[in-house]
Amino acid sequence: MTNKSFNYVILFFTFFLIQSLQFVSAQHATITGKVAGGTPEILPVVRLCNSADSTLVKAAICDSLGNFEIEITKTGSFLIIIDQLDYLKFVSQPFEVASDSSQIQLPLITLKAASTQLQDVVITVKKPFIERKIDRVIVNPDALVGSTGTTALELLEKAPGIIVDFNGNISLKGKSGVQVFIDNKPTYMSQEDLAGYLRSLPSNSVASIEIMTNPPARYDASGNAGIINIILKKLKEKGFNGGITLSYGQGRYMRTNNSFTFNYRVNKINLFTTLGVSQNNSYQDLDINRYYYTPGSQFSSAFLQNSYIKRQFGGKTGKIGMDWYVSRKSTIGVVFSGSHDPSLTTNNNSANILAADSSIAAVVSAYSKSRNLWYNGSANINYTLKIDSLGKELSINADYIRYKSEHDQTLENTTSANDGTIINSLNLESSLPADIDIKTAKIDYINPFKNNNRLEFGVKTAFVSTDNTADFYDVVGTSLVPNYTFSNRFLYKENNNAAYANYAQEIGKFAFQLGLRFESIRMQGNQLGNPLVSDSSFSRMYNSLFPTAYFSYTPDSSKYHQIGLSFGRRIDYPNYQDMNPFTYPMDAYTYYAGNPFLKPTFSYNFELTYSYKNAFSVTVDYSLVHNLINETNEQVNNIYYSRPGNYGNQTAYGISVSGEFSITKWWNVQYYSEMKNIGYNTSIYNQPLVENRWYWYVGPAFKFQITPKFTADLAGSYQTRILSGQFLTIPITQMRVGLAYKILKEKGSVKLSLSDVFHSNKPGGDIRNIANSEANWLSKLDTRVLTIGFSYRFSKGKALNARESGSSDSEKQRVDH
Structure with a gap:
């Protein structure tokens, strides 16, 4: 097709x-x-x-x-x-x-009391795909057949309003800068590292996804597009309970995602753990074309490049924790978690350099290999005190997180004339280790009242320190000579202190929630010098208030109709390493660099929503963003420099429709569609960017209950061009199918799915607003994958209430390397 x-x-x-x-x-x-x-x-x-x-x-x-x-x-x-x-x-x-x-x-x-205690009672209630609350939308992935056997990153692609591009960058309703949380704790990772972690996390371990475009004051104010909170499954029953998930997928390359979860509660002790092992291999066949012009707009040369990039991501994740129920009112918990994620990326690169008459002037051949080992460990201790039966609760959380990365890279690049004469060559080896330490602590208090109102307030502090080294060497014969053009070391420290208050109340058919958060952040960066470059440093401090407001009105007593209005002010701080000013090469014609002059992004977000019976909703939204942090591209002497920069003003407004309904008792429909206008009024490297464009996205999904044990999914999506800073993407389409069958007395299931059925997911677009230059790109990806998965759960004991833990907020999201 x-x-x-x-x-x-x-x-x-x-x-x-x-x-x-x-x-x-x-x-x-x-x-x-x-x-x-x-x-x-x-x-x-x-x-x-x-x-x-x-x-x-x-x-x-x-x-x-x-x-x-x-x-x-x-x-x-x-x-x-x-x-x-x-x-x-x-x-x-x-x-x-x-x-x-x-x-x-x-x-x-x-109801009649049981004469003897019931054993092995399992209560199963089908959850809808979408649930709505006053301040968030909740997605229940178990309602989708095609979710098992895939990764958490692929699961996010199926959630309404979330788009994941071919590099794993996550946007929400057309906006970048999304904070991703795991179990109410931030991930403290860059987009690249976060994508790698989510690829190693089996989708079957995800209980729900909370989407908050305007997060309440309890959450950190960072993330102008909002927060995506991934809630992992935690078994809640007494005795020994658990589950196992195995899967194997085959595209051009193989992938497997496997996990084991168990929970054991006896008396006042509850033990739980999750283990995961994964391997995800893929490719990217990337074409990049760059055209250069004189100041008089005459064609002067071109660079036509093809790169075949093979990526191998491995992953081992683990979490172990204990809850000690000291009394009926107080609980102490500890959680230890970690991951070990090795990866290998190879890039075979070939390019033709065209002269002004479009003849081939030179040929470029390049090869790079990058080995990365990314691992982390974290410890959390938490205490919860339930003060009374009305729901008054005090919680204390403290976290320590350490990330460590070992990154070694080789780059060989040769430019030759048509007769084979070598014009120039580049042979680099590099070592790029990174260490990140994060310490956080917070206290939260909830005080419900008898007349349907609730007061929350809390405080938080966080300390972050990073150490990033980049050692580059020119390979000369068999010797390594230090390259001081690219070598550097960047030290960074940060302290963030915050306090918030949140009040919610219901008055008949009307409900509201008001919040205010104060944040004070101090940043210190130190770029160490070398024989060619002197030391440099910066110190900045920001103090800001972040209000949030939610209003809802339910006009009918049956609560079928609901109208909601929300507002929030948010901020995006630069990633830690984005402020590192040094440059490093991807190849001889493409350099990446940091930007020590980055300013925080501030945004103002409004939403008006109408929903019917929690099954159909229409949302109108508007956001105004100042100093948006996004990728920028500059061309100097036929070399492309890519670095983060600030876009002066961005506006985004549009309408979205979503819902779920049944055509028959065996045919269920889920759908999401949005139309949005994104506009910019800014200047990038003295090139004006004053433009706005509409885009349209539609994503229907059909679920078929063929028999009580046999279900099927069919889903697709279509997305028109999207304007994102200097990038204008091409339209994207894709379709997926899935089958599932329950076995082993419905405690197990076998699932088969095929993603991107017609291999139509080929991202590309134009790179614009670059002085004396034009560029475009097209990617072919390993997205058509046939996956078979098996899952099984075992359970004994009575259900008990689980509780949340974690003091961390937005610091993890800003890790980059």
């Missing part, structure tokens, strides 16, 4: 989805009832199921008086099922819902 025909398929899907939205006004029936008995502190969960096979149709939670209400838009025979700990399972008699039904009142349901 060609890209053009695939686009028609996507357009058909979109038209079909729009037509299908008529479900909003469909006839419906309301089923009401009341549950008596049970544990007073636990609100019963009522499940409406098909009477034929007990498959879940819809679930509801009783109110404090035991009343429940379920609305459905289908007819048939149903029954009610209620599972509650220490009580006998309740199963009602089947009842009919006819086409003319409007209100069905069920008899009083009374």
